[in-house]
Amino acid sequence: DIQMTQSPSSLSASVGDRVTITCRASQSITTYLNWYQQKPGKAPNLLIYDASSLHSGVPSTFSGSGSGTDFTLTITSLQPEDFATYYCQQTYHAMYFTFGPGTKVDIK
Amino acid sequence: EVQLVESGGGLVQPGGSLRLSCAASGFTFSTYWMTWVRQAPGKGLEWVANIKQDGDIEYYVDSVKGRFTISRDNAKNSLYLQMNSLRVEDTALYYCAREAYSSSWFEYWGQGTLVTVSS
Numbered sequence: 643d644i645q646m647t648q649s650p651s652s653l654s655a656s657v658g659d660r661v662t663i664t665c666r667a668s669q670s671i672t673t674y675l676n677w678y679q680q681k682p683g684k685a686p687n688l689l690i691y692d693a694s695s696l697h698s699g700v701p702s703t704f705s706g707s708g709s710g711t712d713f714t715l716t717i718t719s720l721q722p723e724d725f726a727t728y729y730c731q732q733t734y735h736a737m738y739f740t741f742g743p744g745t746k747v748d749i750k
Numbered sequence: 751e752v753q754l755v756e757s758g759g760g761l762v763q764p765g766g767s768l769r770l771s772c773a774a775s776g777f778t779f780s781t782y783w784m785t786w787v788r789q790a791p792g793k794g795l796e797w798v799a800n801i802k803q804d805g806d807i808e809y810y811v812d813s814v815k816g817r818f819t820i821s822r823d824n825a826k827n828s829l830y831l832q833m834n835s836l837r838v839e840d841t842a843l844y845y846c847a848r849e850a851y852s853s854s855w856f857e858y859w860g861q862g863t864l865v866t867v868s869s
Binding site for chain 1: 862
């Protein structure tokens with residue numbers, strides 16, 4: 643099974659900060675990596691698919707990069723509505739999708 | 751507008767059964783893979799199962815294999831999750847989600863239905 647890890651598990655940041663979240667897979671998943679944002683009490687929302695493609699309607703302050711085992715989600719200028727938990731997800735293994743444990747971004 | 755509305759959650763004793771439903775609208779249901787994802791209270795996301803467009807292929811996370819069954823009724827635009835032999839650790843908010851066409855990311859999500867397994 644492919645295991646996903648994320649770092650950090652949480653971070654505190656200010657509005658306007660640049661934020662970077664890392665996701666690592668236990669084996670190569672090429673670019674089968676997606677990112678989701680979840681706010682408290684809400685369902686997750688897709689942000690990035692295929693490692694670097696921005697989902698429709700997602701602000702351009704979000705970007706994704708990486709391939710193989712190491713991936714990054716970057717928020718170039720943190721906005722008040724960006725405080726949330728972020729999850730990576732691998733969809734390389736068609737019979738077994740896995741999410742990372744999440745990174746909580748809160749206000750400094 | 752794509753809508754996914756889950757129902758069927760509730761309180762059940764360990765060893766019991768529950769059937770979740772997800773009513774889909776706003777898209778051609780029969781042309782998409784569909785998925786169930788769960789989230790235990792205060793925890794992260796866990797993919798549970800998914801099912802191919804015509805229902806002839808299903809995949810499950812190891813922890814539910816042999817206990818849960820995913821199914822769909824394309825005539826009713828509905829997705830189901832039959833959960834048997836429920837355990838305390840199955841307590842979670844269960845979301846249904848639509849996978850992207852010809853791809854596997856989860857484009858649309860319902861708001862979830864809560865399953866609580868407790869004596």
